[in-house]
Amino acid sequence: MLNSEDAGSVKCGQLKRSSYLVIGDIAIINASNEKEIEECRAFAKCLSQKAPYLKAFYAKLSTEGEYRVAKLVHLLGEERTATIVKEYGIALAVDIAKAYYNPRLAEEHRRIALMSKDGEKVLDLFSGIGGFALHIASLRSSIIFANDWNKEAVSLLLKSFYFNRKKMKGSIYATVMDAAKLLEELKGKIVFDRIIMNSPTNSVNYLEGALTLSKAGGKVHLYVLSSREEEAIEQLIMPSTKSDASIEAIEEVIEYSPSKSVFRVDLRKT
Numbered sequence: 001m002l003n004s005e006d007a008g009s010v011k012c013g014q015l016k017r018s019s020y021l022v023i024g025d026i027a028i029i030n031a032s033n034e035k036e037i038e039e040c041r042a043f044a045k046c047l048s049q050k051a052p053y054l055k056a057f058y059a060k061l062s063t064e065g066e067y068r069v070a071k072l073v074h075l076l077g078e079e080r081t082a083t084i085v086k087e088y089g090i091a092l093a094v095d096i097a098k099a100y101y102n103p104r105l106a107e108e109h110r111r112i113a114l115m116s117k118d119g120e121k122v123l124d125l126f127s128g129i130g131g132f133a134l135h136i137a138s139l140r141s142s143i144i145f146a147n148d149w150n151k152e153a154v155s156l157l158l159k160s161f162y163f164n165r166k167k168m169k170g171s172i173y174a175t176v177m178d179a180a181k182l183l184e185e186l187k188g189k190i191v192f193d194r195i196i197m198n199s200p201t202n203s204v205n206y207l208e209g210a211l212t213l214s215k216a217g218g219k220v221h222l223y224v225l226s227s228r229e230e231e232a233i234e235q236l237i238m239p240s241t242k243s244d245a246s247i248e249a250i251e252e253v254i255e256y257s258p259s260k261s262v263f264r265v266d267l268r269k270t
């Protein structure tokens with residue numbers, strides 16, 4: 001049986017690719033450019049013979065635009081981009097052509113859910129299809145506000161909440177808004193125990209606003225892209241905190257490119 005591969009070089013017969021991912025019953029093979037499509041198709045043919053449970057095969061050229069959606073080329077099998085993925089027993093509705101999803105974040109979704117506590121008010125400012133929100137709601141009786149400006153992502157989140165409704169302990173309120181507008185609208189109306197900011201390419205821009213909605217002692221999990229040392233990450237973040245927060249931990253979460261990783265910075269509002 002083939003597992004999801006995301007690092008190093010993977011082989012299928014004589015064919016070699018730097019990486020591929022399995023999402024539900026769909027395989028996504030990374031291509032650096034259009035010229036590699038035919039090599040990816042040959043690799044997909046080999047995979048399809050070894051893993052008959054895989055039904056659709058796509059090449060991914062890049063992750064694009066404000067919604068961080070994959071640019072895909074169909075290679076083989078069904079022309080279907082929707083599937084269902086399980087993370088720690090939670091069924092997630094995924095559509096790789098409509099909203100961001102990365103199976104390598106499953107452990108991170110769990111890690112944050114385990115840090116959370118019953119009764120918390122949580123804001124997931126860049127929820128995507130709702131990995132963090134659904135993990136938290138499945139473990140804790142908390143109230144989670146989940147937001148993304150991609151309406152397709154939010155509609156997948158709502159579908160997943162319905163799939164898992166019998167195991168949900170918490171409530172999720174979902175909105176489709178620009179994060180800046182949501183922060184503005186919530187100002188003075190609510191404060192949160194925990195704020196999750198998982199949009200590594202632009203999350204720092206919203207940190208100052210998010211801290212105004214954090215209660216004293218509240219946690220903010222900020223995800224940033226960096227190739228640099230902890231000290232440099234602090235320099236990137238501290239100007240946006242206006243000394244309202246202290247950094248409790250910095251952890252590398254996933255590799256983003258050969259030279260950059262996604263880091264989680266855990267902040268505590270003072």
Ligand SMILES: C[S@@+](CC[C@H](N)C(=O)[O-])C[C@H]1O[C@@H](n2cnc3c(N)ncnc32)[C@H](O)[C@@H]1O
Pocket residue numbers: 066067068100101102105125126127128129130131132147148149150153177178179180198199200202
């Ligand atoms: C890295 S993806 C989210 C991943 C998601 N948290 C998960 O764990 O799967 C970043 C998400 O942020 C959303 N996003 C980026 N900037 C935004 C903004 N200003 N307002 C609302 N959503 C935004 C994108 O649409 C995208 O779904």
